[in-house]
Amino acid sequence: MKTIGYAAHSSDAHMEPYHFERRALRDNDVAIEILYSGVCHSDLHTVNGDWGPQPYPLVPGHEIVGKVIDVGSQVSDYSVGDHVAVGCMVDSCQSCDQCEKSEEQYCRNGMTPTYGSPDRISGETTQGGYSKHIVVRQEFVLRVPEALDLSKAAPILCAGITTYSPLKTWDIKEGSRVGVIGMGGLGHMAVKLAVAMGADVTVISRSSSKEKEAKASGANDILVSTDKKAMKDSACAFDLIIDTVPVKHSVDQYTPLLDIDGTLVIVGQIGPMDESMTAPLVLGRRRVAGSLIGGIKETQEVLDFCAEHGIHPECKVINADQVNEAFDHLRAGDVAHRFVIDMASLSV
Incomplete structure (x- = not known):
């Protein structure tokens, strides 16, 4: 299938139009016309080569919402016209203990990311959602509930599941x-997700500049991490802290905020950490953990949860030719929403 996307051709992360071929439909494949594709900070890291060398040209994007346009002969779960979604992975071994537990993200043989990874059968590089079409095996396709706005649903496939999974794991x-x-x-x-689960939520930020956005999303309060007195007064205040910071930073100022048996979960940064003090961990039986997206079953669960509770990401819809501007905003760290590419702006 001939298609077009936006690709990076080197580690400068500059995106350009790119014509390429999607694979022919296999018996268990679903062919999708992509309607919307979310822009994730990890897209920027990946095409920059921050997490290692990449197989350029590379089409990023793992927050995909679209419409089924064809199905393989063995596909029974989806039909032409269905609104569907694809998240951060498009395959796994389907036979190890983790896959059998519906935790394909931890596949013992390595899950196949939506872009930048060898296809398990052909070996060709997977290409992501900044494109007009994608072909995915049916086990990794998700249904989009009717109650969700298609133009705002895409970030649930990454930002949503990445934060939903630890909230569920630690029984919020x-x-x-x-x-x-x-x-x-x-x-x-x-x-938004923690509030919908009934939690008392506080945003922890370097300044109070995002207090309005935090409270609009349902947070009860904002804790300014540069305010030493406020941080000291908040000792033992949390059962769970979700750390979304995407760059290298110290967790030492945050661990004393955990109550006994509390957990700080890193979901943003991938890479080396600053050396940490163990005293707050040992003295309070506190933990620092990590979490990676969720399995297909749990990703469908968060889509359904968002539909049930009327939760949508805060989105700014852009045209495909504005993706480089979106990356500039991500670099600057001045974004309190998700960019979503309207693929109607891209012609084959």
Whole structure:
């Protein structure tokens, strides 16, 4: 299938139109016309080569909402015209203990990311959602509930599941006390989801500049991390802290905010950390953990949860030729919403 997307051809992350071929439909494949594709900070990191060398040209994008245009002969779950979604992975071994537990993101044999990875059968590089079409095996296609706005649903496939999964893992419920570090694309979804679960939510930020956005998303309060007195007064205040900061930073100022048996979960940064003090961890039986998206079952769950509770990411819809401007904003760190590309702006 001939298609067009926006690709990076080197590590400068500058995106340009790129004509390429999608694979022929296999028996268990779903062919999708992409309607909207979210822009994630990890797209910028990946095409920059921050997480290692990349197989350029590379079409990023793992927050995909679209419409089924064809199905393979063995596909029974989807039909032409269905509104569907694709998230951060498009394949896994489907046979290891993690895949059998519906945690394909931790596949023992390595899950296949939506872009920048060898296809498990052909070996060709997977290309992502900044494009007009994609072909995906049916086990990694998700249904978009009718109650969701298609133009705002795409970031749920990454920002939504990335923050939903730790909230579920650490059993957040009515009365839980949750802190969210950072009020960007991940952070504002963490706030909305935790609030919907009944938690008392506080945004932790370097300044009060995003207090309005935090409270509009449902947060009870904002804690300014540069205010030493406020931080000291908030000792032992949280059961769970979700750390969405995407760059290298120290967690030492945050761990004392955890109550006994509390957990700080890193979902933003991938890479080396500053050396940390163990005293707050040992003296309070506190933990620092990490979490990576969620499995297909859990990703469908968060889509359904957002539909049930009327949760949509805060989005700014852009044309495909504005993606480089969106990347500039991500570099500057001045974004309290998610950019979403309207693929109607891109012609094959």
